[in-house]
Amino acid sequence: MTGAPFVILKDVAKRWNGQLGVEEISLDIEEGTFVALLGPSGCGKSTSLRLLAGLEIPDEGQILIDGRDVTTSAASDRNLSMVFQSYALFPHLSVAENVVFGLKVRRVPRAERAEKMARALEITGLQGYESRKPGELSGGQRQRVALARAIVAGQRLCLMDEPLSNLDAKLRNSVRKDIKKLQRDLGITVVYVTHDQTEAMSMADKVVLMKDGRIQQVGTPDDLYNRPVNTFVAEFVGAPPMALIDSSTVDGFEPGFTLGVRAEHVSIVPDGKGRLSCTVSEAEFLGSETLIGLNHAGTTGLSVLQPGLSLMPEGAHVDVTFDDHNLHKFNQEGERLAGT
Amino acid sequence: MSKQVNLERRRQAIYGWLLLSPAALLLSLFAFYPSVATFWSSLFSKNTRRKPSEFIGSENYADLFADPTFWLVVKNNLFYAAITIPVSIAIALAMALWANSKIPVRGFVRTAYFTPTVLPMIAAANLWLFFYTPGLGVLDQIGALFGLPSVNWLGQPETALWAVIIVTIWKEAGFFMIFYLAALQTIPEDLKEAADIEGASRWTYLRRIVLPLLMPTTLFIMVNAMINSVKLIDHLFILTKGGPSDASKLILYYIWEMAFAFFDAPHAAAMTILVLAVLCIVAAIQFFYLDRRTHYQ
Numbered sequence: 001m002t003g004a005p006f007v008i009l010k011d012v013a014k015r016w017n018g019q020l021g022v023e024e025i026s027l028d029i030e031e032g033t034f035v036a037l038l039g040p041s042g043c044g045k046s047t048s049l050r051l052l053a054g055l056e057i058p059d060e061g062q063i064l065i066d067g068r069d070v071t072t073s074a075a076s077d078r079n080l081s082m083v084f085q086s087y088a089l090f091p092h093l094s095v096a097e098n099v100v101f102g103l104k105v106r107r108v109p110r111a112e113r114a115e116k117m118a119r120a121l122e123i124t125g126l127q128g129y130e131s132r133k134p135g136e137l138s139g140g141q142r143q144r145v146a147l148a149r150a151i152v153a154g155q156r157l158c159l160m161d162e163p164l165s166n167l168d169a170k171l172r173n174s175v176r177k178d179i180k181k182l183q184r185d186l187g188i189t190v191v192y193v194t195h196d197q198t199e200a201m202s203m204a205d206k207v208v209l210m211k212d213g214r215i216q217q218v219g220t221p222d223d224l225y226n227r228p229v230n231t232f233v234a235e236f237v238g239a240p241p242m243a244l245i246d247s248s249t250v251d252g253f254e255p256g257f258t259l260g261v262r263a264e265h266v267s268i269v270p271d272g273k274g275r276l277s278c279t280v281s282e283a284e285f286l287g288s289e290t291l292i293g294l295n296h297a298g299t300t301g302l303s304v305l306q307p308g309l310s311l312m313p314e315g316a317h318v319d320v321t322f323d324d325h326n327l328h329k330f331n332q333e334g335e336r337l338a339g340t
Numbered sequence: 341m342s343k344q345v346n347l348e349r350r351r352q353a354i355y356g357w358l359l360l361s362p363a364a365l366l367l368s369l370f371a372f373y374p375s376v377a378t379f380w381s382s383l384f385s386k387n388t389r390r391k392p393s394e395f396i397g398s399e400n401y402a403d404l405f406a407d408p409t410f411w412l413v414v415k416n417n418l419f420y421a422a423i424t425i426p427v428s429i430a431i432a433l434a435m436a437l438w439a440n441s442k443i444p445v446r447g448f449v450r451t452a453y454f455t456p457t458v459l460p461m462i463a464a465a466n467l468w469l470f471f472y473t474p475g476l477g478v479l480d481q482i483g484a485l486f487g488l489p490s491v492n493w494l495g496q497p498e499t500a501l502w503a504v505i506i507v508t509i510w511k512e513a514g515f516f517m518i519f520y521l522a523a524l525q526t527i528p529e530d531l532k533e534a535a536d537i538e539g540a541s542r543w544t545y546l547r548r549i550v551l552p553l554l555m556p557t558t559l560f561i562m563v564n565a566m567i568n569s570v571k572l573i574d575h576l577f578i579l580t581k582g583g584p585s586d587a588s589k590l591i592l593y594y595i596w597e598m599a600f601a602f603f604d605a606p607h608a609a610a611m612t613i614l615v616l617a618v619l620c621i622v623a624a625i626q627f628f629y630l631d632r633r634t635h636y637q
Contacts, residue, residue, distance in 0.1 A: 054537075082533075088533065102537075
C-alpha cells in the first residue's frame with residue numbers, strides 16, 4: 001500500500017471524430033481499494049474503464065498498472081479481469097467452461113484449473129450449476145458467473161462496467177453487498193463504473209465523479225457529499241440533491257454567488273420566522289420520512305424532510321430556515337468558495 | 341366449461357390445418373406425388389412400339405448397378421461433392437469473417453463477393469467458358485505471359501471435372517457468405533472483448549467461440565451445399581455437356597440425358613429414386629447427429 005499507486009492514469013484523452021470522448025483524465029488508484037467511476041450517461045466513465053482495460057487505446061496520456069506502462073499494451077497483457085454490463089458470457093459453454101475459459105487459454109494445468117474453479121464457484125455460491133448453460137440461468141446467477149470468471153484467475157485488478165444494471169432492485173442490493181465483501185476478502189483492486197450514486201457511495205472507498213468527459217471531483221463518499229467542489233457535484237450527489245439558492249434571495253448575504261443546502265439541514269418553522277417563504281410543489285412519502293418539495297423564486301431543488309407520514313397539500317405555504325454553518329458557498333462559475 | 345374447451349380446441353385444430361394446407365397442397369402436388377409417380381414408373385419397362393411397358397420390379401435398378409457409366413457418374417458426383425462442399429464453406433466463412441471486420445471498403449467487398457450469386461448459372465458458365473477457352477481464354481492468356489503452354493481445361497478428362505468444380509465454388513461461396521455474415525452479426529461485440537481480456541488469441545476466439553456459435557448456420561449451409569452438389573448442373577450444359585468421355589458427367593445430368601436424350605424414362609426414374617434416397621439419408625444424418633452437438637441461441 002505504500003509507494004507508488006497501483007494504477008495511474010496521467011492526462012489520458014480519447015477523442016472520436018466530432019464526438020466527445022474523455023479529456024485530461026488523471027487518477028491514482030491505491031492497491032486494494034474500491035474506486036467507483038460515477039456520472040450521468042455519456043460522461044465518459046465507460047470510456048475511461050475501457051481505456052484502462054485496453055479495449056481502447058488513448059490518443060494522449062499514459063496508463064500505468066503496477067508500475068508498468070501499459071498505455072498501448074493489449075488487454076490480455078494487463079493482468080486484469082472485467083465484468084461486463086451484459087456479462088458477456090459465452091452462450092454455448094457451460095458455467096464451468098465459462099469460468100475456466102481464461103485459465104485454459106493461458107494453459108493453466110488441469111488440476112490447478114479445477115481447484116481454482118471450485119474456489120471461485122464456492123465464493124460466488126454457484127456450486128451445482130457447473131454444467132448449466134448461461135441461457136438456463138436467471139439474471140442474478142448469470143451475474144455471479146461473470147463475477148466467478150473475473151475472480152478465478154486471481155488477477156489483482158478487476159474492472160466492472162455497471163454489473164448490476166440488469167438486475168432488479170432487490171437483487172441489486174444484495175449483490176452490491178456481495179461484491180463489496182468479495183473485494184475486501186480477496187483484497188483486490190476494483191474499478192467500478194456506475195450511474196447509480198447509491199452504488200458508488202455505498203461501495204466505494206473513492207468516488208470519481210465525471211461529467212462531459214472530464215473528472216469533476218475525486219474523493220471519499222464523505223467528500224463528495226459534504227464538500228462538493230462545484231454545483232454539478234452538489235446537485236448530482238445525494239437523494240434528494242443539494243438545493244441551490246441564489247444568495248440575493250436570502251437576507252444577510254451579498255448577491256453574486258450561490259448557496260447550497262441539503263434537505264436534512266432545512267427545517268420548517270412557524271410562519272414569519274423562516275428565512276425563506278415557499279410554496280409546496282410536491283410531497284413524496286418515503287416510508288420513514290416524507291420528502292416535501294418546495295418552490296421559491298431563485299432556488300432550485302429546495303426540499304425538506306419531515307419524519308413519518310406528513311403529506312402537505314400542493315400550494316400550501318411554508319416558512320423554512322437553515323443554519324449558516326450548514327451552507328455551502330459557490331461562486332458564479334459554480335466553483336466552491338474556499339473556507340466553507 | 342368443457343364445451344368451451346372443446347370448441348377452443350377445435351378452433352385451434354382448424355386454424356392449424358388452415359395454416360398447413362397451402363404448403364401441404366403445393367408440396368403434395370409438386371414433390372410428393374411426383375416422387376411416388378417416379379417410383380412407380382421405375383418399376384416398369386420402357387414402352388416401345390414393339391414391346392409395351394410391363395411391370396418388371398427391380399430390374400431397372402439391377403441394370404443401373406451393372407452399368408459402368410452409372411458408377412463413373414456416381415464417382416464423379418461424390419468427388420464433386422467432396423470438393424465443392426468443404427471448399428465453398430471454408431471460402432464463404434473466410435470471406436464473411438473478412439467482410440464483417442472493420443475494413444474501409446466493407447460495402448464494396450460484400451457486394452463484390454455476392455455478385456456471382458446474382459448472376460444466373462447459365463451466364464456464369466458462359467463467362468467461365470470464355471475464361472477456359474484454349475488460346476483465346478483469360479487463363480491461357482495469363483499463362484502465356486509466363487510462357488506456359490495452352491491448356492484445354494474443359495477438353496481433357498483430367499481437368500474437365502476440376503474446371504466445373506471451380507465454377508461451382510465460385511458461384512456458391514458468395515451465397516453461403518451471406519448466411520455466415522448474418523450469423524456473425526448476431527454475435528455480440530463484447531464476447532470478443534471478454535475473450536481478449538481473458539487472453540484468448542484471435543485464433544482461439546475463432547475456434548472456441550465463433551465457430552461453435554456459427555454451427556447452426558454451418559449445418560444449414562452444409563445441407564444446402566449437399567443438395568446443390570446434386571441439383572446444380574446448369575453449367576454442365578454450357579461447359580462440357582458431361583464430356584469428355586463422361587469425365588465431368590454428374591448424376592442429374594445423366595438422369596436428364598437418360599430421360600430426354602435417350603428417351604429411357606424408366607431408368608431415369610430409377611436413378612432419381614436412388615438419388616432421393618441417398619439425399620434423405622444424408623440429410624437425416626446431418627440433422628439428427630450434428631443437430632445434437634449444435635448450440636442454438
